[in-house]
Amino acid sequence: MATNTENESTVSREVEKPPIEPIRLPSVEEIRGQDIWNNCAVRSVVSGVMGGGLGLMMGLLLGALDTPLMQDKMTGRQQFIYQAKQMGQRSWSSARAFAVMGFVFSAAECVVEKARAKHDTTNTVVAGCVTGGALSAKGISPYDSTCTLAFPFFSFGRDGEDK
Numbered sequence: 001m002a003t004n005t006e007n008e009s010t011v012s013r014e015v016e017k018p019p020i021e022p023i024r025l026p027s028v029e030e031i032r033g034q035d036i037w038n039n040c041a042v043r044s045v046v047s048g049v050m051g052g053g054l055g056l057m058m059g060l061l062l063g064a065l066d067t068p069l070m071q072d073k074m075t076g077r078q079q080f081i082y083q084a085k086q087m088g089q090r091s092w093s094s095a096r097a098f099a100v101m102g103f104v105f106s107a108a109e110c111v112v113e114k115a116r117a118k119h120d121t122t123n124t125v126v127a128g129c130v131t132g133g134a135l136s137a138k139g140i141s142p143y144d145s146t147c148t149l150a151f152p153f154f155s156f157g158r159d160g161e162d163k
Contacts, residue, residue, distance in 0.1 A: 040110035044103050051102025052095045059091030066090070097135075105131040 026034075036042055063086040071079065109127035113119055 040107060040114065043110050044107040047106035048099045048103030052099035054102075055094035055096065055098030056091050058098070059089075059094035060087050062094070063087030063090035101131060101135065104134045 064083060066083070066086045074082065105127050108130035109123050112123045112126045116123065
């Protein structure tokens with residue numbers, strides 16, 4: 001009986017161990033993909049396009065929620081036209097703001113990271129300062145005075161989640 005329990009415990013120990021996989025070197029395509037993505041221009045343009053897409057979707061959502069003040073006096077067709085116009089205006093405005101935000105933040109972070117040759121929280125905070133300053137200088141954000149201070153704190157929190 002004792003030998004059976006010993007055999008079962010050794011079998012269960014062997015089953016619990018995950019198999020060790022050998023280290024695999026990246027392929028030529030993977031290296032080229034990494035080189036392309038490490039280009040600051042590519043990274044910034046992709047972030048700007050993705051930010052624009054996010055802004056477009058948010059503008060559609062928020063524009064659809066906007067109700068006219070004189071809703072009681074409008075016909076169904078007038079309300080539909082009003083909603084469509086609001087959705088279009090909000091979508092364009094949000095898409096532009098998020099595209100600029102994504103482009104500037106990604107470009108600043110990439111340039112700072114290349115200059116410092118480090119990937120840490122400082123790069124993200126500096127990029128947040130640059131983005132906040134650019135948005136407040138351009139007048140895109142309604143909270144111009146707080147943009148320069150708020151973006152680094154947001155950026156610091158975002159970068160802490162990556163690790």
